Amino acid sequence: MKPRRRITLSRRIIQLACLILLVYGGYLFKGRLAGQEANVGEPPGTGGSLFPDLKAPKGAMSTTQFAPGSILWPSGATPVLENYPPTLVCRFNPKGGLFKACIVHFFSENFTWQTHLKYLLPHLTLFVLLCFLLGRFWCGWVCPIGSLGDLLSWLRRRMNVPVRRFPAGFRNALVFSSYGLLGATLGISTFIGLPNYSRFQCYWFLPYCQICPARLVCPVFGLIKPGWKDFTNGVSATFTLLAWLVLGLFVAAFYWGRRVWCHLCPVGLVNSWFNRGAGLELHKKAVKCNKCGYCADACPMGLTAMYEADTDRKYNQNGCIMCLRCLEVCPKDGCLSCRFFGRRVLESRY
Amino acid sequence: MKKHQDQGGLKPEYASILDGFYRGLAPSGLSPDYRAETEVYRRRSRLASAGRLYESLMSASGVAAGPRVGYFCNLVPEELIRACGAVPVRLCELDHACARLGEEVLPGDACPMIKSICGSAAAGRYRDLDLLVIPAACDGKAKLSELLAPVRPVYLLDLPRSSEYLRNADAWTGRYQDFFDFLKERFRSRAGRSELTAECRRANLRTQLFRRLYHFRAGHPGLINHFDYFTLVSLSFRLEPEAWLDLAGEILAEAVGRAEGLKFDGRRILLAGSPIIFPAYKVLDILYEFNCEAVADSLCSGYGHLYDPVEIDEETETGIIRALALKYLAASLCPCFMGLNKLLDLLVDTTAEYRLDGVIYHDLRLCQVFDMQTVAIRQVLKEKRIPFLSIKTDLGREDTGQLKTRIEAFLEMLG
Incomplete structure (x- = not known):
């Protein structure tokens, strides 16, 4: 870990x-x-x-x-x-x-x-x-x-x-x-x-x-x-x-x-x-998701949109405080990523 | 101890009647000997360290001492069992001899794994276990909780049969918590979150190594061949994580050392569908014959058993148990848990990522759920232009010739 x-x-x-x-x-x-x-x-x-x-x-x-x-x-x-x-x-x-x-x-x-x-x-x-x-x-x-x-x-x-x-x-x-x-x-x-x-x-x-x-x-x-x-x-x-x-x-x-x-x-x-x-965006590559729900579970704001997402796009929710906890707990390499004005800054990695 | 009805099982009176029947079936017991098979696969391996791997299949080293808890399926959290000081042993097996004995107990059109398990139980191979944990995954497994009750005490892990996190996370956590409480009572353990955290860490170490091995195999096909791979995963069913790490680490280290300049001119495919467990390597044998390597898989006796980590979000006891539920159930690819979306995503993603030549769907005859989802997989993969072959087989070797023809035709079609 x-x-x-x-x-x-x-x-x-x-x-x-x-x-x-x-x-x-x-x-x-x-x-x-x-x-x-x-x-x-x-x-x-x-x-x-x-x-x-x-x-x-x-x-x-x-x-x-x-x-x-x-x-x-x-x-x-x-x-x-x-x-x-x-x-x-x-x-x-x-x-x-x-x-x-x-x-x-x-x-x-x-x-x-x-x-x-x-x-x-x-x-x-x-x-x-x-x-x-x-x-x-x-x-x-x-x-x-x-x-x-x-x-x-x-x-x-x-x-x-x-x-x-x-x-x-x-x-x-x-x-x-x-x-x-x-x-x-x-x-x-x-x-x-x-x-x-x-x-x-x-x-x-x-x-x-x-x-x-x-x-x-x-x-x-x-x-x-x-x-x-x-x-x-x-x-x-x-x-x-x-x-x-x-x-x-x-x-x-x-x-x-x-x-x-x-x-x-x-x-x-x-x-x-x-x-x-x-400018700070959260993206999901839906095909990589294994639906484990860790992202939704770890979200301190209780948001589930990232888990539910089925298509590849930006998922910035109104409630999201950008703590990037979802990205951190995601066990699938490259499934969730954080971008700054389109440039990839971080992505989920186990 | 709670009443037997709560755990699943039979009344003592009925149980002893059934037990008498079992004892009459195989009075001398049944201990299959796999020495010949092990020798074949050891010789096929390209690695020197594989010798130790196949020896471990035969020996009992690397298995911790303590009360032994047998469980089925990839839906029972080993970490909970280990935290209580017991030794988890995954009993899923596919053995032709046992399955034939199982046919004396079960109708002929039951699934080969259930028959194999029932045969093993009737032959007395489970009598040294302290407890059997059976998840109510498919109907067959659920029914086993009653049929195996005469053999050993049974705990039926009843789970909602959908892997939808939003709807079921609380229910799963509750079931796992009940199971954990039961184990603590049964093994007089006072395990809490520190034990659970430690066990999750051990399991995660195994996952980390497994992931490296999995990715290595896709990049360097043939070096750790699919026999070595599935044998390694089969061994993790009963080995302590450390013993397994030792074994797998040695194999990976040797393979990495020899990866330089290696060429593979065969086909690389993804194997999906029903589990493949030593010694039921019939399909793997045929693939090997045609120089085709299953470098990726979605089986519960492969990828599904070791790929997903436990990600502890909250280090409270409930939090850890919930994290386990998500690992074992939400991420489950079991067709009983309606995980078809995940499976399709995995097939599409993995074939693209590793640029695989195609997908072979291994369908153990008489398993309805695996069979039923074939149509969806075939249509989706056709649309995505991923070559797909579905093969239906069982544990016997009678259909080998027919399978060879079909697989050969498929591999030729790949061009």
């Missing part, structure tokens, strides 16, 4: 490196690459950078305004880079982290602020470019929260607890809910940005962040207490309870179901739109 674990081994190394880089980036690079201090009220793009530092307009809510003890704290720290990569890099990382925030945070914030499109465009272009390059590779190999989840799965395997395999219907329901979460987030964010409704901003600002488990988990890396409860009013209390519920779901999903959580993650959802057209 010696050469068979190469892909997983490299994946673990990259995941660990990314976890350290993305979460502790704030500690590692602060002072060398740091941007300017947050200066609320000035128009973005004044720094002369290619990627403008997006800021709240006068009078609007911003993440720099939260005090210790409130639910959206700590978020004030300046990140090293003002960019939004297609993976879950949290605004709530200790010391700001390497990148600014995830794409859902980006949308929520800027929909509320009604930031001009010309400031958003550079960020969006970079995001789309990265997505088209690698698809959901970002989820499988880079996302720090996914890496933590993999750690939970590893713990389960160590304890000899078998994985729960959820039916496709359940997983589809999660994806459906993910659309709901993203839609609600964008809807609320736009609504509270309207001039007459800005009074709601103090409680409804960044609605998805308020329940996202990354917000609760990330600060812990910097030994900072996350804003884990706020019962001052009905809205905050609801968000607090929801956040707890979602955190429980998150832990349970990763513990029992490997990457089941990733079906629900709205950042993963946005990435998944690019998966089918991404």
